Amino acid sequence: MVRARWLVGIGLLSVFLIAAVMYLSQAQDSKPVKRISLQPSSAEVVSPPRQKDTLKIAVGAIISPTKSLVFYEDIFDYIGEKLTREVEMVQRKTYAEVNFLLEEERIDAAFVCSRPYVEGHRDFGMELLCVPMCFGKTEYCSYFIVHKDSLIQNLEDLRGKVFAFSDPLSNTGMLIPTYTLAIMGERPESFFRRHIFTYSHDNSIRSVSEKLVDGAAVDSLIWEYLKAEDPKWTAQTRIIYRSTPCGIPPVVVSPGIAPQLKEKLRSAFLNMHNDPRGREILKRILIDRFTVIEDSAYDSIRQMRAFMKDFQSKK
Amino acid sequence: MVRLSLRAKIMICCIGLVALLDLTVVIFVRRHLSGTLRAEYLAKGHNMAINLAARSEHFVLTEEFVSLLNLVKDLKHSDEDVAYVYITDRKRNVLVHTFGGGFPADLVGVNKLEPEDEWKQELLDTGKEEGLVHDIGVPILQGKVGFVHVGISENRIHRTILDFTLALVTIAGFVLLIAVVLAAVVSWVVTQPVRSLIDAAGKIRDGDLGQQVAATTKDEIGDLVESFNQMSDELLKQHKVLDDRNLRIRIAQEQAAWERDKLRAIIDSMVEGVIFVDAEGKISLCNKSAERIWNALASELLGKSIQECPSRELRSQLGEILQQAKQKSGFITTQSLELRSGRCLASYSTVHSEDGRYLGLVFLSLDISDRVALEQEQQLLREQLFQQEKMVLIGQIAASVAHELNTPIGTVLLRSQLMRQQVGDSGDFSDLDVIEGEAQRCRRIIDSLLGFSRRSEGVMTRADVNSLVRESLSLIEKDLALKGIEIETDYTRDGATVCVDSNQIQQVLLNLVTNAADAMPKGGRLQTATRLLSDQGSVEIRVIDNGCGIEQDVLKRAFDPFFTTKGRGKGTGLGLAICQRIVEEHKGEIKIQSQPGRGTTVSVRLPYVPMEIAANE
Numbered sequence A: 001m002v003r004a005r006w007l008v009g010i011g012l013l014s015v016f017l018i019a020a021v022m023y024l025s026q027a028q029d030s031k032p033v034k035r036i037s038l039q040p041s042s043a044e045v046v047s048p049p050r051q052k053d054t055l056k057i058a059v060g061a062i063i064s065p066t067k068s069l070v071f072y073e074d075i076f077d078y079i080g081e082k083l084t085r086e087v088e089m090v091q092r093k094t095y096a097e098v099n100f101l102l103e104e105e106r107i108d109a110a111f112v113c114s115r116p117y118v119e120g121h122r123d124f125g126m127e128l129l130c131v132p133m134c135f136g137k138t139e140y141c142s143y144f145i146v147h148k149d150s151l152i153q154n155l156e157d158l159r160g161k162v163f164a165f166s167d168p169l170s171n172t173g174m175l176i177p178t179y180t181l182a183i184m185g186e187r188p189e190s191f192f193r194r195h196i197f198t199y200s201h202d203n204s205i206r207s208v209s210e211k212l213v214d215g216a217a218v219d220s221l222i223w224e225y226l227k228a229e230d231p232k233w234t235a236q237t238r239i240i241y242r243s244t245p246c247g248i249p250p251v252v253v254s255p256g257i258a259p260q261l262k263e264k265l266r267s268a269f270l271n272m273h274n275d276p277r278g279r280e281i282l283k284r285i286l287i288d289r290f291t292v293i294e295d296s297a298y299d300s301i302r303q304m305r306a307f308m309k310d311f312q313s314k315k
Numbered sequence B: 001m002v003r004l005s006l007r008a009k010i011m012i013c014c015i016g017l018v019a020l021l022d023l024t025v026v027i028f029v030r031r032h033l034s035g036t037l038r039a040e041y042l043a044k045g046h047n048m049a050i051n052l053a054a055r056s057e058h059f060v061l062t063e064e065f066v067s068l069l070n071l072v073k074d075l076k077h078s079d080e081d082v083a084y085v086y087i088t089d090r091k092r093n094v095l096v097h098t099f100g101g102g103f104p105a106d107l108v109g110v111n112k113l114e115p116e117d118e119w120k121q122e123l124l125d126t127g128k129e130e131g132l133v134h135d136i137g138v139p140i141l142q143g144k145v146g147f148v149h150v151g152i153s154e155n156r157i158h159r160t161i162l163d164f165t166l167a168l169v170t171i172a173g174f175v176l177l178i179a180v181v182l183a184a185v186v187s188w189v190v191t192q193p194v195r196s197l198i199d200a201a202g203k204i205r206d207g208d209l210g211q212q213v214a215a216t217t218k219d220e221i222g223d224l225v226e227s228f229n230q231m232s233d234e235l236l237k238q239h240k241v242l243d244d245r246n247l248r249i250r251i252a253q254e255q256a257a258w259e260r261d262k263l264r265a266i267i268d269s270m271v272e273g274v275i276f277v278d279a280e281g282k283i284s285l286c287n288k289s290a291e292r293i294w295n296a297l298a299s300e301l302l303g304k305s306i307q308e309c310p311s312r313e314l315r316s317q318l319g320e321i322l323q324q325a326k327q328k329s330g331f332i333t334t335q336s337l338e339l340r341s342g343r344c345l346a347s348y349s350t351v352h353s354e355d356g357r358y359l360g361l362v363f364l365s366l367d368i369s370d371r372v373a374l375e376q377e378q379q380l381l382r383e384q385l386f387q388q389e390k391m392v393l394i395g396q397i398a399a400s401v402a403h404e405l406n407t408p409i410g411t412v413l414l415r416s417q418l419m420r421q422q423v424g425d426s427g428d429f430s431d432l433d434v435i436e437g438e439a440q441r442c443r444r445i446i447d448s449l450l451g452f453s454r455r456s457e458g459v460m461t462r463a464d465v466n467s468l469v470r471e472s473l474s475l476i477e478k479d480l481a482l483k484g485i486e487i488e489t490d491y492t493r494d495g496a497t498v499c500v501d502s503n504q505i506q507q508v509l510l511n512l513v514t515n516a517a518d519a520m521p522k523g524g525r526l527q528t529a530t531r532l533l534s535d536q537g538s539v540e541i542r543v544i545d546n547g548c549g550i551e552q553d554v555l556k557r558a559f560d561p562f563f564t565t566k567g568r569g570k571g572t573g574l575g576l577a578i579c580q581r582i583v584e585e586h587k588g589e590i591k592i593q594s595q596p597g598r599g600t601t602v603s604v605r606l607p608y609v610p611m612e613i614a615a616n617e
Helices: A002-028 A065-083 A095-103 A114-124 A171-183 A201-209 A220-229 A259-270 A276-284 A295-314 B006-061 B065-078 B155-205 B220-269 B288-294 B312-327 B369-423 B430-453 B465-482 B502-519 B552-556 B575-585 B611-616
Strands: A055-059 A087-091 A109-111 A127-133 A142-147 A162-165 A194-197 A215-219 A237-242 A251-253 A289-291 B082-089 B094-097 B120-125 B132-140 B146-153 B273-278 B283-286 B332-338 B343-352 B358-367 B461-464 B485-490 B497-500 B524-533 B538-545 B589-595 B599-607
Touching (some): A002 B006, A055 A065, A055 A095, A065 A087, A065 A259, A065 B006, A095 A109, A095 A114, A114 A295, A142 A171, A162 A171, A171 A215, A171 A295, A201 A220, A201 A237, A259 A289, B006 B065, B006 B082, B006 B120, B006 B132, B006 B155, B065 B082, B082 B132, B273 B288, B273 B312, B312 B358, B343 B369, B369 B430, B461 B465, B461 B502, B465 B524, B497 B502, B497 B599, B502 B599, B575 B589, B575 B599
Parallel strands (some): A055 A109, A162 A194
Antiparallel strands (some): A127 A251, A127 A289, A142 A237, B082 B094, B082 B146, B120 B132, B132 B146, B273 B358, B343 B358, B461 B497, B538 B599, B589 B599
């Protein structure tokens, strides 16, 4: 009887120990492990060669690259479908880089800001393909925004504050505010305590709403779009000044583009609103449709540039 | 099965429990720690990857590879657990990575993310390079831009777990050590009363009663100790009572044994043979006298029924009596029995209990053989005394008569011879011859009487019996042959020598041979034989005839003086009496055995004197 009890005890202990060992060993290899080597391969991993018929369309840094991607990807997919070609979105940090790519014909088309168009058109014959029509207009303006809680009520109140421009080549983010200042006989360096470049309009809006800067000049289209899309940041801002309208940022092509492709591309854009899917995409990004306007629509910008040139040379 | 002490069991249980607890804790903590650490590493890697994805987003979009490279290198250097970092575009072409020599081919396609994946991880074994590596992949902007992969090495986890496990095992070992010490102390304390109990019990077992154990605790063991003490006291008391009782019993037993032995001794010392036959007919008591009388050992008798009794006489005797004894109450009888070994006086008495139940039969037997023999011997002695007195008296009378008659007979013979001379030769001498013949006969009778009564002191010399016999026979051979008697001799060759007066012995032998010849008037066969009876130290001479034999009543008187069966003038009746006297004077004996009509054997035994003793003399 005593022996049986001892045997049961030893048996239970053995079972426990075996279970413990199994538990421990199982903990080590809960998942199958893939055996690999981190030694560099003899042949460098090479990216597959880019397809020659890929249509490359750049997006100027009107808004931040991420926003641009979200904003434009459906249009690019749509265009790719219509042209039955793969469309690759190319982004660069500054307007100048995009203009350079267009000039060097490394890309086929681009969504650019109004002022880079004016300069590209002047420098290397950047061609206007079409423009979006937003809120029934093919014009836009610059909004001077401050934080909604700010005491700043007008332009004069911005004196001595910190101000954010978007891109040095930007129209609404740079040219219009400096032009406005110039009319007042001021320059950013003299009027503001400090000014920065955010290189995109959404960054400028966010900077104001986060009170990183006291004020900023942003693209009215972007502000409106963001207000409709996601008012988190725009709700924190207040518009204290609206500039005079000027030509809307266009879709341009490089001067060396094949005429057939240019026509196909233009046709695709212009007929987008006639296509149900295209219409849906346009509705989402608050574009009525694409249309064609004359180059003269950008003359006001050319005038502002000329004025600024004079103003800066006077100084 | 190994015998374990209580203390060892307690220690084994305590240490086993603590060891089990230690093991459980070590296993659980190690398992838990490794799980937690791995989860934290994964979380860290995940955070890094997400962060990198967010930061690299617009660099990928704007193809700023230098900035991207700086980002991944910064990340790699920021944490030693980061084994590698690489970023691909949405088509999974590697844009930047942290591998010095080039991107490893093995990593291509590893942990492939789908656009819908928020993140994904895969455990890779890189062998000795980085050990186990968790490849954590995170898409940049849902994979529209590209993918970030961060490799988190488990080396440090393993090192940490190993260090921690070592520390844990050390602590567990320390705890176990403490447990061992505590278990030793606790088991010692707990088993102390038990050991005291065992010691006390051992002493009690060895006979040292009245042991008391000090109760140190007030628990079950304390109760046990108290019960033990009470039990010990009670045991001591009972032991004393038992001792007294045993003493009394022993004394009583000794007394009983003494009584029994006394009775037994009495019974054994009884001259009477005592045999007790119980109610079942079995012999249950038997003393030594009974053994002797009935010629049987006690072991052969005790427990046996009468029918099994080895002594046939006892069996026949008792069987009959027993039947009577059972039938009659108070049966007592006495009888005299003739046994082979002698005579005995037997008495039987039944034994009954107080309530009259038959218990058995006591059979007493008294051996009276000795008494009878004694009586016979006394009778013989009386007869011999009478004979001797008679012989002495006869001798005295004979001597006196011979002496008184010798002179007148001499005178008669002398006168008759004178008368013859006076008559001369012409006279008739027939009457004178009768007178002279009768006077001579008287003189011979007187000589015999004188020979019988005279105790002559002869010359004792060593002699060979055979020679004695041979010489004696030679004197009478011719006479015997004339009477038609055939002589047979049977001499011993053992050198049967005796120291005797040869003349006297020859006289005896001649007398015996003459008697034998007289018993065979018509001739017959006379045998003489000698033999040495060395065991009895004697020499025997036998003279055997096949004559008429002697009647029993005659035989009894054969040695009486003047008793003769021969006719007048043929015997004086003194021959055998003189023979007997001569032989007895030589410390020998003479016996006659006879059967009427068949013959007589006379044997003379003389003391044997060996040659050398005789020579010394």
